[in-house]
Amino acid sequence: MPDVAVSTLPHNWALAAFLLGVLGLCAFMLLVSSILGSRAWGRSKNEPFESGIVSTGDTRLRFSAKFYLVAMLFVIFDVEALFLFAWAVSVRESGWAGFIGASVFISILVAGLVYEASIGALDWSPAGRRRRQAKLK
Numbered sequence: 001m002p003d004v005a006v007s008t009l010p011h012n013w014a015l016a017a018f019l020l021g022v023l024g025l026c027a028f029m030l031l032v033s034s035i036l037g038s039r040a041w042g043r044s045k046n047e048p049f050e051s052g053i054v055s056t057g058d059t060r061l062r063f064s065a066k067f068y069l070v071a072m073l074f075v076i077f078d079v080e081a082l083f084l085f086a087w088a089v090s091v092r093e094s095g096w097a098g099f100i101g102a103s104v105f106i107s108i109l110v111a112g113l114v115y116e117a118s119i120g121a122l123d124w125s126p127a128g129r130r131r132r133q134a135k136l137k
Contacts, residue, residue, distance in 0.1 A: 069121055080109050 087094065087102045094101075116122055 066121075066124060073116065073122075076112075077109070080105070 083105065084102065087098060091098065
């Protein structure tokens with residue numbers, strides 16, 4: 001047992017040195033920016049910078065809920081691609097059990113995609129909305 005504790009001691013020192021270096025670098029950057037930073041105040045300093053274009057209108061835009069739905073679907077299917085890439089890398093080690101697990105995973109996500117398409121969540125066109133509303137009447 002003592003040999004294990006002694007062999008991990010260099011790793012602990014390396015981690016401690018790394019953390020001290022990171023904290024020191026962060027403190028140095030904050031200190032230098034506060035010393036060298038500008039302290040000028042004015043009306044133009046408080047306005048948002050839009051790449052040289054004068055801002056017009058209200059900054060609070062309302063996005064459609066469909067935007068958030070598409071964003072959530074993107075995240076879901078992006079994570080699916082991540083899991084499938086990890087499965088593809090280890091396909092030989094995982095064998096048939098991994099293949100069956102990946103197939104179940106894909107089938108659940110395909111069923112969710114079919115459901116989303118069937119309720120019209122992916123249809124943004126006005127004609128599609130009119131068709132859905134006609135079905136409901």
